[in-house]
Amino acid sequence: MPKLFTPEPSATEPRAVLADMVTTPTDRPFSREAVDFCGELSHALFRAGMKNRPEVNALAYWFRAAEVARLKSSFEGLSDDRAIIMPRGTVFHVPPGNVETLFLYGWLLSILCGNRNIVRISSRASGLTGELCGLVASLLKNYKKLARINFAVSYGHDDQLTADLSACCDVRIVWGGDETVRALRSVQLPPAARDLCFPDRYSYSVIRAGAFITSSDAQRRALAHAFYNDCYWFDQMACSSPRLIVWCGGPEECQSARTGFFDLLAREIEQQGYTSEAGTRSGKLLFASQLILDESVDSYETYGNELTVLKLSDLSTLDRNHCGGGLLLSVDVPDLPSLAPIVRRRDQTLTYFGFERQEMMLLAHSLNGSGLDRIVPVGEALTFNRFWDGYDLLHELTRRVWVQ
Amino acid sequence: MTLTELMDAPQYSIPQEQKSRLLVEQLNSLTAQHRNRCAGYDRLVRVLHHSAPAARSLADVPYVPVGVFKTHELRSVAPSEVFRVLTSSGTTGQRVSRICLDRTTASLQTVALGKIIAHVIGPNRLPMMLIETSSVVRDRSSFSARGAGILGMSNFGRSHFYALDEHMELNIAGMQEFLGRHGSRPFLIFGFTFMVWAYFFDRIRRLGLDLSNGILIHSGGWKKLTEQSVTNEEFKRAFLRDTGLRRIYNFYGMVEQVGSVFLEGEDGCLYAPNFADVIVRDPITWAELPPGHEGIIEVLSLLPQSYPGHAILTEDIGVVDHVDRDSCGRLGKAFRVLGRLPKAELRGCSDTHAASVVA
Numbered sequence: 028m029p030k031l032f033t034p035e036p037s038a039t040e041p042r043a044v045l046a047d048m049v050t051t052p053t054d055r056p057f058s059r060e061a062v063d064f065c066g067e068l069s070h071a072l073f074r075a076g077m078k079n080r081p082e083v084n085a086l087a088y089w090f091r092a093a094e095v096a097r098l099k100s101s102f103e104g105l106s107d108d109r110a111i112i113m114p115r116g117t118v119f120h121v122p123p124g125n126v127e128t129l130f131l132y133g134w135l136l137s138i139l140c141g142n143r144n145i146v147r148i149s150s151r152a153s154g155l156t157g158e159l160c161g162l163v164a165s166l167l168k169n170y171k172k173l174a175r176i177n178f179a180v181s182y183g184h185d186d187q188l189t190a191d192l193s194a195c196c197d198v199r200i201v202w203g204g205d206e207t208v209r210a211l212r213s214v215q216l217p218p219a220a221r222d223l224c225f226p227d228r229y230s231y232s233v234i235r236a237g238a239f240i241t242s243s244d245a246q247r248r249a250l251a252h253a254f255y256n257d258c259y260w261f262d263q264m265a266c267s268s269p270r271l272i273v274w275c276g277g278p279e280e281c282q283s284a285r286t287g288f289f290d291l292l293a294r295e296i297e298q299q300g301y302t303s304e305a306g307t308r309s310g311k312l313l314f315a316s317q318l319i320l321d322e323s324v325d326s327y328e329t330y331g332n333e334l335t336v337l338k339l340s341d342l343s344t345l346d347r348n349h350c351g352g353g354l355l356l357s358v359d360v361p362d363l364p365s366l367a368p369i370v371r372r373r374d375q376t377l378t379y380f381g382f383e384r385q386e387m388m389l390l391a392h393s394l395n396g397s398g399l400d401r402i403v404p405v406g407e408a409l410t411f412n413r414f415w416d417g418y419d420l421l422h423e424l425t426r427r428v429w430v431q
Numbered sequence: 432m433t434l435t436e437l438m439d440a441p442q443y444s445i446p447q448e449q450k451s452r453l454l455v456e457q458l459n460s461l462t463a464q465h466r467n468r469c470a471g472y473d474r475l476v477r478v479l480h481h482s483a484p485a486a487r488s489l490a491d492v493p494y495v496p497v498g499v500f501k502t503h504e505l506r507s508v509a510p511s512e513v514f515r516v517l518t519s520s521g522t523t524g525q526r527v528s529r530i531c532l533d534r535t536t537a538s539l540q541t542v543a544l545g546k547i548i549a550h551v552i553g554p555n556r557l558p559m560m561l562i563e564t565s566s567v568v569r570d571r572s573s574f575s576a577r578g579a580g581i582l583g584m585s586n587f588g589r590s591h592f593y594a595l596d597e598h599m600e601l602n603i604a605g606m607q608e609f610l611g612r613h614g615s616r617p618f619l620i621f622g623f624t625f626m627v628w629a630y631f632f633d634r635i636r637r638l639g640l641d642l643s644n645g646i647l648i649h650s651g652g653w654k655k656l657t658e659q660s661v662t663n664e665e666f667k668r669a670f671l672r673d674t675g676l677r678r679i680y681n682f683y684g685m686v687e688q689v690g691s692v693f694l695e696g697e698d699g700c701l702y703a704p705n706f707a708d709v710i711v712r713d714p715i716t717w718a719e720l721p722p723g724h725e726g727i728i729e730v731l732s733l734l735p736q737s738y739p740g741h742a743i744l745t746e747d748i749g750v751v752d753h754v755d756r757d758s759c760g761r762l763g764k765a766f767r768v769l770g771r772l773p774k775a776e777l778r779g780c781s782d783t784h785a786a787s788v789v790a
Contacts, residue, residue, distance in 0.1 A: 305714035313498040319478045320471045327478050
């Protein structure tokens with residue numbers, strides 16, 4: 028039985044709620060109510076104090092009042108006096124089962140853009156997802172307008188409901204990998220509606236070996252900490268979590284930077300108390316074995332209990348599947364331009380250390396869009412941004428009305 | 432002792448220390464042989480096991496994670512020498528293991544299994560009831576694990592009676608005829624654990640049959656029965672209570688090491704035959720765990736000559752209870768299998784719940 032979180036506890040039939048919702052007018056982009064709601068939610072998330080859930084704090088931080096104000100001004104910059112920006116209408120969100128915070132970014136941005144929203148919560152979603160939805164629902168009660176145009180519905184396998192929800196939306200946002208995207212693609216949208224899909228992606232880091240070597244101990248520790256967050260928050264399975272480190276420099280430099288860095292990372296992992304389950308470890312060992320059979324793997328090393336490193340000598344045939352749970356590939360290249368041939372369309376986030384932004388700009392220009400949608404410093408891999416997977420979400424969630 | 436001598440010697444008769452020594456020596460030659468003939472395995476030993484010098488203990492023998500056989504065909508003989516390819520059972524869409532046997536390995540498997548089974552049924556073939564449909568062995572060109580298991584076991588019986596029809600219905604008349612003819616002397620019953628329980632025991636428990644001369648050998652895992660809260664003890668108790676059957680032997684084995692199965696002793700523990708062994712590893716460090724500690728099971732066997740499967744790290748959890756205690760006339764390690772390693776529940780953007788949102 029589908030379970031509704033909002034807006035009306037008495038309404039238990041999603042289709043009835045939906046019918047009412049789609050006749051309710053959309054909100055104004057960055058309306059007072061929407062902006063206030065984000066601010067209050069941010070406060071509530073901070074207050075919820077989920078200490079061992081750093082990603083919740085990151086979410087709260089991202090939607091704090093000051094940040095929303097900045098977002099609002101960049102939004103205003105998008106329109107001019109002829110092309111004005113309006114909500115798209117109804118957005119159907121299909122988030123992944125287990126990156127609990129991710130769907131809230133998309134949802135909140137869509138709220139800010141003025142859209143009506145339906146969020147499908149998997150019946151197998153984690154406890155945290157439930158908690159977050161509960162929090163949103165309790166706050167929405169005080170936002171009458173928003174409460175009428177936002178609801179989350181939790182259901183398991185229900186093809187008909189998925190089809191009904193799809194049939195009345197203007198945008199469908201599908202997070203959650205190739206299989207989910209393929210599955211949803213087969214469910215018709217209205218002709219004028221569109222899909223915004225976030226399929227499986229691959230992400231990695233590039234570190235200038237020389238820069239690591241000349242860094243102070245404090246800088247190195249900070250790097251290990253930042254990398255830990257990028258890599259381990261979501262068991263290395265967020266689409267933007269690095270799975271590979273590309274070392275730039277001469278062979279000896281790379282060698283020395285590698286060992287130094289992985290030792291520090293192992294220490295950081297231990298300090299953070301990260302542990303994986305036996306099934307994950309067994310999966311890592313199997314994945315490593317398969318990689319050794321398929322790729323040119325020079326070495327297999329473990330650092331502490333939760334970090335496995337496979338050094339590759341060539342990435343040209345690398346298939347981009349990954350086991351997660353703390354297995355890193357490592358490869359040496361002489362310089363940054365040597366990175367370009369490795370890049371594929373599927374590659375999403377490149378995190379970097381020891382380079383100037385200008386060098387990354389050159390790299391991006393040389394790639395000319397053939398791969399990599401985000402190039403950010405190490406530590407920013409999971410930091411959400413309106414620019415994601417090559418989309419500007421503010422742009423995608425709104426329409427331009429031309430008035431001449 | 433050579434492999435033949437180990438097979439000919441009384442099973443379960445070698446004290447652990449001596450057995451380990453004998454096995455290590457021969458496992459080392461298997462490692463060398465497979466490294467020479469299977470490039471993939473050689474790479475695994477070189478990289479995953481840092482070139483592993485000759486093993487001095489069972490735990491040092493370089494092992495292969497069982498899942499590798501699902502994605503890679505690891506073979507130490509030329510394709511022309513492949514006599515039979517065994518595949519594991521798996522539901523649609525699941526990848527299955529492919530194990531290449533040459534004639535030598537296939538015949539070693541048959542002989543080895545014979546030695547193990549003879550230990551509980553004696554040297555002669557017995558009338559045999561199979562809790563199976565005969566169709567599972569009809570297509571001989573491709574063997575599923577189920578078909579191979581049935582066919583392998585049927586060697587130890589005669590006057591075979593397949594107790595199930597195509598629809599998994601029990602042929603009660605046929606069974607009563609079988610019992611009328613053979614039930615007053617020892618006879619053999621074989622089947623897969625779940626099928627024996629669901630398609631056989633459940634349907635005969637109220638018929639008042641006398642199976643007291645039967646010897647039931649069964650295998651295939653406890654997952655489905657554990658879900659119904661049926662333990663090995665309960666399984667045996669129920670059979671004894673309702674049918675008088677008391678000689679029941681479960682065994683643990685897998686398609687990746689056919690022939691060297693771990694048969695249950697009268698004390699309810701599993702035992703390794705002379706030419707195979709088991710170790711339990713810590714899933715954190717992968718080091719060998721002492722008796723009494725639960726971990727991941729690794730199985731070792733001298734039989735695999737045509738593929739590098741002499742040391743396989745399984746995805747099963749188990750524990751060695753005691754060593755050389757001789758609690759039922761068997762020396763060596765007494766162990767239990769506690770279940771399958773739960774699948775990793777990782778977080779991450781990519782979720783595999785696609786089926787639940789598909790229309």
